[in-house]
Amino acid sequence: MGSGGQRxxxxxxxxxxxxxxxxxxxxxxxxxxxxxxAATGAQWFRTSDGVRLRYLEAGSGRTVVFVPGWCxxxxxxxPQIDALSxxxxxxxxxxxxxxxxxxxxxxxxxxxxxxxxxxxxxxxxGGRVVLAGWSLGVLDALSYADMAGDGRLAGLVLxxxxxxxxxxxxxxxxPSRFFINLRQRRDATVRGFVTSMYRTRQDAAYLDAxxxxxxxxxxxxxxRLLSYPRPREFWKQSLYAVRRPVFYAVTPRLRxxxxxxxxxxxxxxxxxxxxxxxxxxxxxxxxxxxxxxEFLTRKAAWS
Numbered sequence: 001m002g003s004g005g006q007r008x009x010x011x012x013x014x015x016x017x018x019x020x021x022x023x024x025x026x027x028x029x030x031x032x033x034x035x036x037x038a039a040t041g042a043q044w045f046r047t048s049d050g051v052r053l054r055y056l057e058a059g060s061g062r063t064v065v066f067v068p069g070w071c072x073x074x075x076x077x078x079p080q081i082d083a084l085s086x087x088x089x090x091x092x093x094x095x096x097x098x099x100x101x102x103x104x105x106x107x108x109x110x111x112x113x114x115x116x117x118x119x120x121x122x123x124x125x126g127g128r129v130v131l132a133g134w135s136l137g138v139l140d141a142l143s144y145a146d147m148a149g150d151g152r153l154a155g156l157v158l159x160x161x162x163x164x165x166x167x168x169x170x171x172x173x174x175p176s177r178f179f180i181n182l183r184q185r186r187d188a189t190v191r192g193f194v195t196s197m198y199r200t201r202q203d204a205a206y207l208d209a210x211x212x213x214x215x216x217x218x219x220x221x222x223x224r225l226l227s228y229p230r231p232r233e234f235w236k237q238s239l240y241a242v243r244r245p246v247f248y249a250v251t252p253r254l255r256x257x258x259x260x261x262x263x264x265x266x267x268x269x270x271x272x273x274x275x276x277x278x279x280x281x282x283x284x285x286x287x288x289x290x291x292x293x294e295f296l297t298r299k300a301a302w303s
Contacts, residue, residue: 040081042100045123047116053101054094055120059085062154062302063126064292066092067117069135069161069278071190071214071222073099077134079285084292091129093120095140097217108217108224114143121152130300132157132292135278139228142238155245155300157292160278163248164236165260179223190214199277240265245299249288251276269299 040058047053056074058081066077074092081090094101096116097108107113117140121129131153133141138161145156181189191211239246245267250258252274262270271291276283 040078040085045120047096047119049107049112049115051096051102051104051107051116053096053116053120054099055124056081056092056094057090057124058082059087059089061087061089062296062300063089063091063124063129064157064296065117065120065124065129065131066090067095067131067133067137067140068092068098069137070225071098071217072135072210073213075099076210076279077281080281080289080292083285083289084296087293088296089126091120091124093117095137097221099213099216103217108221110139110143110228110230111147113140114145114147117141117144118148128152128154128300128302130155130157130296132159133161134159134281135161136225137161138163139230139235142235145242146234146238150242150244153242153244154302155247155295156239156242157247157249157295158239160250160254160273160280162232162235162254163239163257163261164232164234165257165264168232176226179226182219182223186215186219187211197277197279198283199275200283202282243267244301245269245295247271247291247295247299249273249280249291251278251280267299269295 040056042054043057044052044054054074056077064084066074066080068074068076074094077090077092081092084090093116095113097103107116117131129152131141131144133139138158141156141158142163145153150156178189191207194207194211194214239261243266246261246265247269248258248261249271250273252272255272258270258272262268269291273280273284273287281288
């Protein structure tokens with residue numbers, strides 16, 4: 001893994017360590033080279049329930065598809081689009097109600113969001129893809145896998161959300177303060193949430209743009225997205241039903257779940273980003289992109 005990286009102790013050293021170090025060194029060099037990224041274009045498609053969704057696309061070749069988190073736009077993955085599109089076809093989805101996609105009245109539930117991913121994969125065509133979900137996008141990707149199986153998947157990347165491993169948190173005895181704040185002072189609450197996603201300093205204009213885009217959908221729809229009616233076991237079962245390689249990249253709060261994935265999944269790649277915030281792929285883009293290069297090149301089951 002990249003410089004300063006930490007592989008979870010549940011993974012054993014590889015006999016290809018020297019080759020792997022060379023691959024990652026080359027990846028870091030390529031990611032640092034200026035002016036090599038493919039042009040990013042906006043594309044559109046209609047879901048099976050008639051909603052017009054947008055996605056960003058760059059590069060060519062084998063495909064990696066990114067699904068962002070709660071209320072976030074596809075463009076939050078721009079560091080990955082810029083870097084990975086030099087060798088891969090990179091697609092990043094604006095889920096319904098997010099980014100520049102249509103804001104419909106309904107469909108803010110895990111079944112429909114999984115269907116939206118299925119419709120996107122049908123639209124872009126081709127063979128297997130690596131599907132990468134971040135935060136809420138982890139659950140949306142697992143909803144897709146539960147619905148469609150892993151036949152289209154060369155691999156699954158899950159970024160900084162629970163996958164249902166370990167002990168469940170205690171049940172909530174009072175209404176969520178976050179939900180109350182969203183209803184009463186949405187702008188300030190969303191801006192605070194956006195700022196909290198990063199450990200590195202971000203430009204004020206960038207944070208403002210993310211916060212404004214995160215408020216496009218109706219507030220009650222945004223709350224439904226945080227209230228998926230699925231038991232914890234559903235996500236765990238969906239993950240382990242995927243027999244393709246899995247890359248689980250998390251911050252320290254999910255260290256125990258990462259250990260369980262490293263122990264229990266047949267083809268795991270696990271990393272802990274100790275110095276990053278929730279948007280770890282923005283805080284540490286060079287390291288994350290190099291790990292994605294390794295996963296795409298050496299781990300993913302393209303055939």
